Amino acid sequence: MTQAPHRPASGPGLSPDGHVADPAAATGYGEDHPPRMGFFTDTSVCIGCKACEVACKEWNAVPATGDLDMSGWSLDNTAMLGASSWRHVAFVEQVEPARPPVSLGMPGMRPADDDGAGPLATQPPGDDSAQGPSGSIEGVRWLMSSDVCKHCTNAACLDVCPTGALFRTEYGTVVVQDDVCNGCGYCVPACPYGVIGKRESDGQAHKCTLCYDRISNDMEPACAKACPTDSIQFGPLDELRERADARLATLQERGESRAQLYGRDPGDGVGGDGAFFLLLDEPEVYGLPPDPIVTTRDLPSMWRHAGAAALTMFAVIGVAFSGRRS
Amino acid sequence: MSRGGRGLEDATGDSPGLEDESEAGTGRGGRRRRGAETLMVPEAEFTSYYGRQVIHTPAWKVPDVPAYLYLGGMAGAAAVMGAAGDATGNDHLRRAGRFTAFGGSMLSLGFLIHDLGRPSRFLNMLRVFKVTSPLSMGTWILSPFATFAGAAAVAELRGVLLPVLERVAGARVAGLAAAVAPAVGRASGIGAGVFGPALSTYTAVLIADTAVPSWHAAYPELPFIFAGSGMASAGGIAMITSPVAEAGPARRMAVIGAGLELAATQRMEHRVGLVAEPFQKGRPGLLLKLAQGAMGAGALGALVAARLGRRGRAVSVVAGVLLNTGAALTRFGVYDAGVESAKDPKYTVIPQRERLDAKRAAAAEAAASAAEAGA
Numbered sequence: 001m002t003q004a005p006h007r008p009a010s011g012p013g014l015s016p017d018g019h020v021a022d023p024a025a026a027t028g029y030g031e032d033h034p035p036r037m038g039f040f041t042d043t044s045v046c047i048g049c050k051a052c053e054v055a056c057k058e059w060n061a062v063p064a065t066g067d068l069d070m071s072g073w074s075l076d077n078t079a080m081l082g083a084s085s086w087r088h089v090a091f092v093e094q095v096e097p098a099r100p101p102v103s104l105g106m107p108g109m110r111p112a113d114d115d116g117a118g119p120l121a122t123q124p125p126g127d128d129s130a131q132g133p134s135g136s137i138e139g140v141r142w143l144m145s146s147d148v149c150k151h152c153t154n155a156a157c158l159d160v161c162p163t164g165a166l167f168r169t170e171y172g173t174v175v176v177q178d179d180v181c182n183g184c185g186y187c188v189p190a191c192p193y194g195v196i197g198k199r200e201s202d203g204q205a206h207k208c209t210l211c212y213d214r215i216s217n218d219m220e221p222a223c224a225k226a227c228p229t230d231s232i233q234f235g236p237l238d239e240l241r242e243r244a245d246a247r248l249a250t251l252q253e254r255g256e257s258r259a260q261l262y263g264r265d266p267g268d269g270v271g272g273d274g275a276f277f278l279l280l281d282e283p284e285v286y287g288l289p290p291d292p293i294v295t296t297r298d299l300p301s302m303w304r305h306a307g308a309a310a311l312t313m314f315a316v317i318g319v320a321f322s323g324r325r326s
Numbered sequence: 327m328s329r330g331g332r333g334l335e336d337a338t339g340d341s342p343g344l345e346d347e348s349e350a351g352t353g354r355g356g357r358r359r360r361g362a363e364t365l366m367v368p369e370a371e372f373t374s375y376y377g378r379q380v381i382h383t384p385a386w387k388v389p390d391v392p393a394y395l396y397l398g399g400m401a402g403a404a405a406v407m408g409a410a411g412d413a414t415g416n417d418h419l420r421r422a423g424r425f426t427a428f429g430g431s432m433l434s435l436g437f438l439i440h441d442l443g444r445p446s447r448f449l450n451m452l453r454v455f456k457v458t459s460p461l462s463m464g465t466w467i468l469s470p471f472a473t474f475a476g477a478a479a480v481a482e483l484r485g486v487l488l489p490v491l492e493r494v495a496g497a498r499v500a501g502l503a504a505a506v507a508p509a510v511g512r513a514s515g516i517g518a519g520v521f522g523p524a525l526s527t528y529t530a531v532l533i534a535d536t537a538v539p540s541w542h543a544a545y546p547e548l549p550f551i552f553a554g555s556g557m558a559s560a561g562g563i564a565m566i567t568s569p570v571a572e573a574g575p576a577r578r579m580a581v582i583g584a585g586l587e588l589a590a591t592q593r594m595e596h597r598v599g600l601v602a603e604p605f606q607k608g609r610p611g612l613l614l615k616l617a618q619g620a621m622g623a624g625a626l627g628a629l630v631a632a633r634l635g636r637r638g639r640a641v642s643v644v645a646g647v648l649l650n651t652g653a654a655l656t657r658f659g660v661y662d663a664g665v666e667s668a669k670d671p672k673y674t675v676i677p678q679r680e681r682l683d684a685k686r687a688a689a690a691e692a693a694a695s696a697a698e699a700g701a
Contacts, residue, residue, distance in 0.1 A: 071376045080378060090375060160535060162462035163450040182450045183443015185385035186461050189536040189668065198385040203443025284675045287375030291678040291685070295535050295542055296458055302531045302545045309530070309549035310523035313403060316557060316586070320579035321410040326571040326635070 036172035039275035040240035046231040048144035055226035083197035092143040149208035151274030157187035192292035269293030395657040399556030401430025402526030409519030418568035428479035474517035481511025526556035540667035547594035557583025562649030584625040604663035613659030620652030
């Protein structure tokens with residue numbers, strides 16, 4: 001539906017409906033190229049430990065950002081993805097209507113005046129603290145999500161790069177070549193997700209490489225390796241999508257009505273993400289754009305308008321010079 | 327839990343604390359808190375992550391890039407003016423056009439290179455020709471333009487350069503140069519004139535081809551704004567440097583250009599909805615209002631100068647300065663408006679949320695009607 005019109009309607013790597021199914025093949029890699037690799041970040045099991053952020057910095061030698069930028073009163077001091085933050089764990093606290101307590105099978109506590117003869121209290125003390133200001137019983141839920149470069153099927157950063165420093169790898173991922181980037185900074189506002197940034201120290205653009213060096217040697221990316229709950233899963237994109245669909249169905253069955261996959265749909269405005277997410281609320285709650293579109297989708301129309309404006313200029317100056325000299 | 331609805335409380339709340347912040351954290355209708363400012367119109371409801379921006383702010387330098395937009399626009403239109411002046415035998419406008427085109431393109435190039443994070447790697451852009459990158463296309467517009475404009479300017483300077491050449495290289499070489507200079511100048515002037523309008527308008531594509539909401543949404547009108555602005559400034563330069571009696575075409579070009587810029591801006595602001603706000607409010611709004619004032623006054627000055635004839639020289643100079651002030655302010659205002667729209671998440675989130683909701687509603691409707699048809 002939202003296929004970038006400047007791409008050919010048929011060709012290698014395209015599915016019958018015109019979507020780019022295999023960006024590596026569409027770029028020109030031969031048939032023996034490896035399958036498209038990606039991340040599936042299942043935020044429902046993220047515990048906000050930030051091991052991914054630390055592992056990423058360590059492995060990729062990403063420098064410190066220097067500033068401790070706390071987001072509100074949350075535990076988020078990374079704030080946003082950028083040249084020196086290739087993973088970012090978002091922390092969201094939401095006030096929710098209370099749900100019936102779920103027994104976790106843990107031993108309870110006895111009230112202080114209890115003689116010890118009765119059964120264990122199943123409710124922990126201090127339940128009053130869950131009383132909302134209006135007297136309604138409210139609960140709190142925490143949403144945590146490890147954000148990363150989406151490695152878009154139709155990547156704006158790659159499209160607008162004037163040097164070829166950004167390129168598509170054989171795994172279908174998008175990587176910056178440090179020795180080519182001249183620091184023009186065009187990729188920075190082109191990214192619809194606010195991922196890639198320009199680093200002050202070297203004047204160049206940097207972002208997640210999906211650990212190109214590690215995956216080229218049959219190792220999983222550092223963040224996925226470090227994730228203790230498998231919230232970050234790495235693998236061939238086809239397998240990850242199947243796994244994500246199953247996980248979403250399970251959560252919806254359990255009553256997570258707002259659970260949704262983000263970046264999973266190859267028909268979305270960027271042709272689907274190589275790194276996609278299972279979210280428990282709408283994308284903007286996590287600081288993600290709800291319906292991103294690759295800016296270059298409109299580029300043919302932009303050039304046509306610029307061409308019309310250029311012809312207008314010829315015409316106006318022609319008219320201006322056809323009149324009297326004074 | 328309902329979506330939105332806390333914007334007003336957030337906006338009027340004055341006690342910082344955990345509750346406020348956690349509310350912002352859940353982000354229901356949470357804009358950045360605005361102190362005790364009274365809101366006349368309820369804030370649009372939307373959700374964000376602690377009021378933080380979604381996309382990155384453009385990393386380009388100010389004044390480098392707005393100045394680049396202004397100078398490129400002026401140089402491009404000036405090259406066409408120079409070629410047209412040459413064709414119609416108007417020496418003043420030919421000279422003004424050629425010098426302005428060359429000077430503007432050299433300064434443009436300087437600003438463009440200075441803006442790079444690694445200026446020494448400027449040449450990396452000459453190793454690639456990439457139609458999906460407006461900056462790559464711009465490199466291939468600016469490079470030949472500057473070359474042609476340079477040759478045309480050198481030909482224009484032959485009165486000064488030929489005696490020097492004669493002393494350095496001898497009479498024969500100088501004689502040869504003198505013989506070919508007019509033809510080279512004319513051909514180069516036409517070459518620059520062919521690339522000129524592309525140089526003036528491609529910069530609109532350059533900034534529109536981003537995720538910056540106000541720039542991207544404005545893409546249909548931006549090239550016309552820049553083309554009009556470029557003609558106004560190039561015409562303005564000629565009005566400063568040429569006698570009133572010779573500058574008629576420059577005045578007409580400037581007046582029509584100013585009109586085109588003002589009309590295209592109006593149309594854009596009416597069309598783009600919410601993301602027109604950054605063009606109208608705050609610092610960019612002020613810059614653009616000043617730009618429009620200067621543009622209008624400059625155009626009026628051009629008309630008055632034409633009426634006054636020989637006595638209108640001073641008015642012509644002032645009008646030329648006003649037109650160029652307006653053109654420069656336009657670029658700074660447009661640039662600033664884009665930056666503002668990138669910094670405030672509402673300009674990214676609200677249009678996308680509306681689009682997504684509409685898509686979902688359409689899909690649900692299609693599913694419902696399909697089910698009905700099946701039953």
